[in-house]
Amino acid sequence: MPLSGVVEFVGREEELQNLHQLLQDNKQVAIAAIAGMGGVGKTELALQYAIKHRETYNGGLCWLLPKTGDIGIQVVQFARMQLDLKPPEDFDILAQVQYCWRHWREGDVLLVLDDVSDYEEVKPYLPSLPSRFKVLITTRQKLGRIAQLSLDVLQPEAALELLRSLLKETPERIERELALANQLCEWLGYLPLGVELVGRYLARKQDLSLTEMLRRLENKRLDERSLSKSKSEADMTARRGVLAAFELSWQELEDSDKQLGCLLSLFAAAPIPWKLVEQCLPEEHTEELEEIRDDSLLILHLLQRKDEGVYQLHPLLREFFQYKCTGLKRAEEFKRSFCKVMVAVGKEIPEYPTLKQIYNVTPAIPHLAEVAKNLIQYVKDEDLIWAFIGNAQLYQDQGLYNQAVSWYEQSLTVTKKRLGESDVSVAQSLNNLAELYYLQGRYSEAEPLFLQALELRRHLLGKEHLDVALSLSNLAQLYNSQGRYSEAEPLFLQALELRRHLLGESHISVAHSLNNLAGLYNYQGRYSEAEPLYLQALELKRCLLGEEHPDFAHSLHNLAFLYYLQRRYSEAESLNLQALELKRCLLGEEHPDFAYSLNTLAALYESQGRYSEAEPLNLQALELRRRLLGEEHPSVADSLNNLAQLYRSQGRYSEAEPLDIQTLALRRKLLGEEHPHVAISLNNLAKLYYLQGNYAKSEPLYLQALDIFEQRLGANHPNTITVRENLAYLRDRLSPNQE
Template identity: 55%
Template sequence: MNDQTNYGGTNYQVNTGENNTNVFYPEPEVPIVGIPHNLPRIHAQAFVGRSQELEQLHQQLQQGSRLAISAISGMGGIGKTELALQYARHHLEQETYPGGVCWLRAREADVGTQIVSFARSRLGLKVPEGLDLQEQMGWCWQHWREGAVLLVLDDVTDYGLVQPYLPSGDRFKLLITTRLQLGKSFQQLEIEVLQEAAALDLLRALTEAERIDRQLETAKSLCQWLGYLPLGLELVGRYLAQKPDLALDEMLQRLEAKRLDARALKRVEAGMSAQLGVAAAFELSWQELEGAARELCYLLGWFGLAPMQWQWVESCFADGDPEDLEDLRDDQLIRFSLLQRSGERTYLLHQLIREFFQAKSIAHSHPEAVDALKRSICRVMAEIARTIPQTPTLMEIARLTPAIPHLESAAQHLTDFYSDEDMLSALTGIAKFYSGQGQYQQAEPWYIAACNTASQRFEANHPSIAGSLNNLALLYHSMGRYSEAEPLLVRSLAIYEQQLGADHPHTATSLNNLALLYYSMGRYSEAEPLLVRSLAIYEQQLGADHPGIALRLNNLAELYRLMGRYSEAEPLLVRSLAIYEQQLGADHPDTALSLNNLALLYHSMGRYSEAEPLLVRSLAIYEQQLGADHPGIAGSLNNLAALYRLMGRYSEAEPLYLRSLAIHEQQLGADHPSTATSLDNLALLYYSMGRCSEAEPLYLRSLAIYEQQLGADHPDTALSLNNLALLYYSVGRYGEAEPLFVRALGILFDRLRETHPNTQTVWKNFLSFLEQVIEAGQTDRLSDHPATQGAIQQLLQGQ
C-alpha cells in the first residue's frame, strides 16, 4: 500500500522486503564446525517468564510422524521472535537438531533462495547448475545433512507463499513466528503478555534491581501502562539503563504525556531481537488492513480498556451488515493479532494497540468520520446507562459490570460527543450502578460530575440542574451526610418552583424528598408541612384517586407514625390501601406495600393481631407477583418476623429472618447494606432468645458492612454499634460495651443532634448500662473518656 500514515506527528517508516538492510547480512561460506546454523548474532539482555512456553513448544515439535509444524503467534511486540531464538539457541547447545538449525526471514528475501544459500554456505552442498529454484530446493532436501533439522520461518505474513519451499519427512521440524492466526490445522502456540512478576524481573535485569525495588509501586504502574508487553518493557528498561538519574515516576509521566510517541518506545538498540519500536511494530499489521477494517479500528480504539461485547460494536454500526462486520473482525483484525477473542462474543484490545488505534484516528484525514464513530459509542453507552436500575440485583450487576469500564471511559474522554441528555444519562447511570450496591464513595464523583455537567450544558436554573442536585442530595442522604444534602434539596426545590411552577409534580417530588431528609434528621415539624403540600399538589394535578397519591399518603402517614400521631396516620394508610386496590388491583405489589405500611402502624400501636394478617397477605402478594427470591420480599419477611419476635413467637420468626438474609445475600450481595440490616435483625432475635453466642458474630459482620459501605460515622453504623454494645452489656462484658456506646453517641450527636429519637434511645441505653455497672461496683472496668465519666457523675449525683 502506498498511503503514508502520520502517527502523533511522526512518520513511522517501516523497512520491508529488499530495502531492509538493518538486520541481517549475507553470510560468507565457512568451514563446517559443529552443528550448522545461521542464527542471528543478537542476544537478549534478559529473557524471563517463558519457560513453560519453551517446554510446550518443544513438545509440539516432537509430535507426529511427518513434518512437524508449530507456529508461535501473537501481536506485534509480544516476543515471538525472541521466543523462537531462545528455543533455537537452547537446543543448538543441547544438540537436539544435529542436522542443523536454519533461520529463514519470511518477510525479506525469497525463502527458497535463503534455503539454497544455507545449504551451500553452512552444509557445504554443491548444488548442481542448470536447475531452477524449485529443483534446487528439492535437491537440497534430498542431500541435507543427516539428523533432525530445525527450520525457523520468522515473521510469516502469508503461509501460502512459503509453503511450496517446505520439505517433507519427520526429521524436519518447522517453527513459524507470525502475527497471523493460521487455523486449527497447525499446532499453534499463542503467547500472551508477561505476568506482573516476570515484567518486573525483566525491568530489574535491564536496569538495576535495587532501582526497581526502591520504587516498586511506580514500577508496577509502569508495567501496567505498558500492558506487560515484552517489547515495550525492553525498550523502556534499556532507556532507563541509559538514564540512571531518571526517576520511574518521571518515566511514567513521559509515557502518559507522549504516549506511543515517547522516545523510550521508539529507540531500538543494536543487539535487540526486535528491530522496530512499538508503534512501528504495530504499523506492519496496520498496513495489511483494508479501509473498512481500519474504520472498525478507529471505533474500537475509543472503547474502554476492558473486554467489549460485540453487540455494542454492532449497535454502533446500526445501518451496517452484521455479517460484514464479523468478516472484518475475523479475517482482518483477529487474523493479524490486533484483536483478541476473550469470551463468547467478547473481544479485547491490548492497551498499546488501543493507543495506536486512537492515534491513527486522531491523524485521520477526515476527522468528521471519526467524530461520527465516537458519537455512536456515546449513543450506545447512554442506552446501556438508561437500563441501570436504582437497586440492581446481583444478576443485573453481572449483566452490567462488563459495560461499566466503557461507560466510564466514554464519560471521561468523549464528553464532547454526547448529547446533553445522553451525557446526564450516562453519568447518572454509572452513579446508580454504584449507589445501588451501597458503594456510595464510588458513586459520589459521578453524581457530582452530573451536577457540573448540567450546570455547564444548560442555562442557569434549568430543571435538569435541579434533577442532578436532587440525585446528589439523595446520595448524601443515604450516606448520612444530612447537612450536605439539605442545601442541595433546597436549591433543587427553588429551581423547580421557579421554572416549572409551585404546583408542578416535579415540585411535589422535591418537597417530598426534602421532607424525607428532615424526618431522617428528626426535624419532624419541618417535614410535615412539606409532605402536606406535596400531597396537595399531587391531588390537584393527578386527582384524588391516582396511585401517585397513595404513595404520598404513605409518606405522610409514616411521619405521623414516627411522631406517635397514630390516629392521624391510620386514615391516611387506609385511604392509600383503598386507592391501590381500586386502581391497581388487590394483588398488585404496590398494594402489598400499602398493606405492609398499615401493618407497621398497627405494630407500633401494639395491635399485633390486626397487623399479622396484613403482613401475611402482603408477603403472599409479593411472592406471587415478584417471585420467591425477589429483594422486595426480604423486607416483607423481615417485618413479619419482627412482629413474631415481639409476640414471643421465636420459632416462627427465625426461618423468616434466615430467608430474608439469604435473599439479600443472593440478590444484592454479601456486603450490601440491606444484608447488614438482615444480619442485625437475626442477631436481635438470637439476643431476645438468649442465644448471645450466635448473635455476636452476626452483629460483628453487620457492623463491618456498615463501616465499609456507609462509613465509620454513618447514623446506621451508630445504631449497629449500639446493638453490639447492648449484647456485651447484657452478658457483663462492660469493658467492651462502653467504647461502642461512646462511639455511637459521638456519631449521633454529630449527625442527628441531641433531640433526635435515635440519639435519645442510645443515650438512654448508655445510662442504663452505666447504672448497672455502678450497681455491680465495676466502674473500674470503664475508661476515662469524658462522656463516660461525666455521665457517671451525673448518675451518682442523682442518687
C-alpha cells in the same frame, strides 16, 4: 541466526517447553507457528528456543526471513555457504531447494521462518521435507490447521522482572519506586517490546525517575520517544519500535477492517461485549462485522477473544488504533454513535437492581465511564447527565457509596459548565448528589443541595411536577433522619398528594410516599397510623413489582420493624426472615440493606432473650456496615448501639460500656446534640450506670435524654415514657439513701 540482545530471558519457560513438545509431537513435518501481536516477543522466543536446543538439532539450524526475499533462494544460498552443497544451476529454484533437502547434513534440522505474512509464498518449499526437518514459523497470523503456539503478553511478575533485568546497574530505582514500576508495566500492557524499550530508555537516562517516565507516557502516548527503537540499541532482537511494529499489521488491513479497529479503540481498555459493537454500527450486517472481526483482526492478533461474545484490544493496540482514528473520515460519526449506545445502557439501569441485573450490566460500565471521562463532548445536552448517572447508580445501589460519589460530583460540575446554573439537569444532579450524601450520613452537606434542587425545580417546572414531588420527599426523608419530624411531615404529605394527583393511586411513586410517611409515624410512635400505610405500600409493590423485587423486600422489612417496636415478635420475625432471604437472593450478602435486616433481626432476638442467636447477627451487621459505609456512619452507630444493648441484657457491662460511649459520641458528631437517637444513647448509658450501681452518673444522663424526647417527640411518645419511668425507678432507689 540473529544475535539475542536480551539481558535475561524471563517469563517464557512454560512456552519454551510447550514449543519443544509441539515440534517433537509430529511424526512427519511439525510446523509450529508462534503467532501473536507485534511486540509480543515471537522472534525472541524462537531465538531462545534455538539456543537452548542447539544440540538437539545436530543437522543444523537455518534461519530464514521471508520478508527480505524468496526463501527458496535463501535456502539455496545457505546450503551453498554453510553446507558446501552445489545444487544444479540449470534446475528451477523449487528443484534446487528439493535437492538441498535431500543432500542436507545428517541429523535433525530446525528451520526457522521468522515473520511470515503470507504462508502461501513459503508453502511450496515445505511439503517435500524429510521428517527429520522441523519447521518453526513466527507470524502475526493464524495459519489454519498448522500446530500453533499463541504467544500472549507477559504475566505482571515476569514483566516487572524483565524491567528489573534491564536496570541491573541501578536496581534501587525499581525498589524505591516499586509501585510505579508495576504501573509502568501495566500501562504498557505487559507487552515485552514495550517493557524492553522503556527499560533500555531508563537505563540510558539514569536521572529519569519512574514517576516522570510514566507521566511522559500518559502525556505523549505512542509518540513518546522511549517506545521507539534507538540507533544505540543495535543489540536488540526486535527490529522496530512499538508504533512501527503495529504499523506492519495496519498495512495488511482493508479500509473496513481499519474502521472497525478504530471503533473498538473508543471502548475502554476492558473486555468489550460484542453486542455493544453491533449496536454502534446498526446499518452494518452482523455477518459482515463478524467476518471482519474473525478473518482480519483476530487472525492478525489485533484483537483477542476473551470469552463467548466478549473481545478486547491490548492497551497499546488500543492506543495505536486511536492514533489512527484521527485520520479516519468516520471517526466523528463513530464517537457519536458509541456515546449514544452507552448512554442508552445508562438509562436502562433500574433504580433497585438485583444481583442478576448488576451482573448483566457490569461489563458495559467501564465503557460508559469512558464516555464520561473522555468523550463527553459527543453526548447530546439532553443526555449529558446519563453518562454519569449510570456509573453512579450502579455503585450506589450496591452500597458502594464512596465509588458513586465522584460520579455525581462530576455530573454536577459538567452539567453546570455546559448548561448553566439554571437547568433541569443541574437540578437533577444536585438532587442525586444530595441523595448520596444522605446515604453516607453526611446530612449537613445534603440539606443545602436538596433545597437548591427543590427551588430550581419549582422555578423551571412549576409546583405541580413529579420532580418537585421527589425533591419534597427527599428533603422530608432527610428531616426525618435528623429527628426534625415537625418539618418532615408536611413535606411528606405534599409529596403524597402531588403524586396521587399526577399519577393516580396505583403507582410505585405513590407506594414510596406511603412508605415514607409510615416511617415518619413509626419514629414518632404513632404506630396505629403507620401500620395501614405500610400495608398499603406493601400491597401496591406486590401488585406493581411482584414479590421478587428489592423494593418489596424493603417494605417487608419496614413492616417487620414496626411489629418489633409494638412487641408483636412472632409477626416481626416471620416478615424479617422473609425480607432477609429476599435481600440475600436479590442483593447479595455484601449490601447495606442486607446488613439493615441482620441488625433488626438481631434486635428482635435480643428482645426475646435469644442472645446466642442475636450476637453473631449483630457482629455480622456491624462488620458489614463498617466495611461498606466506613466507621463514621449513622448505621454503624445503630449496630454499635444494638450490640451494647445485647451485652447489657446479658450483664456483660464491661463490654457494653465502651460501645455505649462510642455510640453516643458518634451520634452526637453525626446527628447533633438534639437528635432523638442521641437521647436513646443517653438513656442506654444511663441505664448501664444504673445497673452498675453508679447512680450519680446515671441521673444527669436520664435528665438530658428526657429533655430531648419531650422537646422532639412529645410527652406521650413511647421513648419519652420509657425514660420517664427509668428516671422514676432511679429516684426510688435513691430515696432511702437520701433520708
